[in-house]
Amino acid sequence: MQGGLLLPPECAPGGHSVLQNPYRSTTFSSSWLQQSSLQDFICDHSLTPGWYQFQIFDKPASMPTQCVEVNHCGTQAPVWLSLGEGESLPGPLEVRQLTACAAWQFFSSSSKECCMFRIPVTVRNCGDFYVYLLQPTQGCMGYCMSDTLPTSSLLCGPGEVNVGGSCKSEDPTPSVPVVVSEVTGNTVYLKCSFESRSNSSLGYVVAWSRLSPEGRKEELKQETTIQTFAFIELDGFNLRLGDKIYCSSSSFFLDSPSVRGISVESQEFFAGIRLRPEASSVSEDGRLYEMVVESTVPLPCPEGSPASAEQCTLSLQLSTTNDLFFWSICSC
Template sequence: QMNKCGTQAPVWLSLKSESLPAPGESKWLTGCATWQVFFGGHKDCCLFRIPISVRNCGEFLVYLLQPTQGCMGYCAEVHTSVTLQAKRCSPEDADRVENKLAAVQDKLTSLALQPVITPELVQGRVHLKCTYSLPPSKLPLQYRVVWSHLSTPGKKEQIQQDAKLYDFSSRKAIAYAVYLLQVFCTVTAFTRDSLEQQSLPEESKGFYAGIKFLPESLQIAEDGKEHVLTVLSTIPIACPGHNDSCKITLQLSTEDLDRQSLAAPDVALSACQVELLRAPCAGGSCAAATVTVTAVTDLAGDGDRASRIRAEPLPRGDLLWRAYTPTDVKVTVRDLPTGNCYSFTDPHIITFDGWRYDNYKIGTFLLCRSVSRAFEVHVRQWDCGGRRSPTACNCGVAAR
């Protein structure tokens, strides 16, 4: 029941499909947290699962409890029907068992499981699969798989245990979706006879589950060159309905990171939306799209500026992506020196490349023109030196 033992989400030990360990043995059992997903919705007595190690010491039980999250807390009740009996063995039997267990432990310690996480689509639902090597051993081995993720930088939090597949489309995964980025699976091998004889836990490399940009940051210059930015999903795109296409539409936007600046962002994108269409997963990508990024040539010496590019899934389609926001891309734009040309007094003219000459003629002249965009400057000169000196002066300027 909810709100029991002084906590909103009590954690209790489910023994429906499991049993307590025999005297002198230990077992991994499942602790269940009761929770009501939505107000007025269905109550799930085992929505969150927490692994609990239980050792039977004969006259009492020892529990190894994992840290809980949020409002969850452990409940303890005394049941007089549970009887514990200690089992005694002779010294000769104990030595024989100890030597056998030591030999088994040496074999388990040398195992190389090498777990790897791969995404896959199972009956329209996104799953992460933990694959590991099966060593050529004659021992009756079993394997325990524990899933975890980085809840905060440097802190891992356990999600699920004893499952090769992690259902990324479940309600629990959606609740984690805001920060469920780096996912890990840890595999431990143990013998069926004794849980105490087990291999060293082997953890997989972190698997980034979600949408990301490549490269993760850009450093570009105001030189007009285009830079390709790839947006990809590392997990398959599920089809939310029969009439919907298997895609995710991302709205792209740019923002200047200098809050004191009122100028527009220093970067321009080739598109404001991109679509991630479902494709076979290969090379860490299950769907990808590209967009080009260009630094805006603003003809101003405003120094280096930083902007960010954001992507936001449009509010339709799969529920998994509605509350998800990919990590931003930081773009640093290096300011380049701006060229100058002059027309002054008689007028004397200095060109962009430093040449100097005089123009004493009267009329309208083209001072400069861009060959790549619609930009040019005209100047108008008239006689201002009289009869004695053939001197002209600038009297007007027009630019576009």
């Protein structure tokens, strides 16, 4: 059992044998063995058919997928895994039928044949390592191994995804964004802010939109950022008082931009002045009625005007019709 998943029998302990002769490494030149009487060439013509895992100094290794030079891997004819057009190694817990090739160079020629002999090989991805269903070679050939594992071999736990060889949260979706207003000098901005739910390095795509008079959302602006917030100016042209505004955010892994979370949208933000309650009937019964005038955005004084209470205020006008009170508001 690994990452909450049931492993195939050949991945479990006892389900495969281990080939861990370090001379099988692609970096090892067999010429040293030719000069030594202590070690013979590796020959897999007598290998017992079965599932095998490669290890180099007790660490998982894999069969190389590029042509190997002759007289390497402790043998004269190194065997490597050939991936044809459209072929790839299996993903986590997948199994795939592939072909291995033996490299050879004829003594009478300086040219090298990367695939002099072909050998069928079944490959199983066990998550943290590969296992290979091997059979004896046709002569004195040796299966090669590389000390690096392809990043696709990593099996991540529930809710995680393999990104560049590391397990990361499968869903980098940020929290629901919130829109608030801020003022800098005489300029009013709206700020879209959210929280990250991942410990990974993320980038964010933030989009602003508003509701048209016909009830359709019109996109105003989109930007990419590494911050968990973004701004848009309430400039009176593209974005005005009285607009109903939304922002949305989606995130992606910086080292793998193709892995993106879903887009999350904020609640509606009304940019302007509103009355609470929006409508009310007031009777001439001597009772006290309270209404709240609320501005969702700051209203800065015009640049250069005196910042006195008389010069920079909101005026409210009260009118009545058929014993109903209505408020009209203007900015001065």
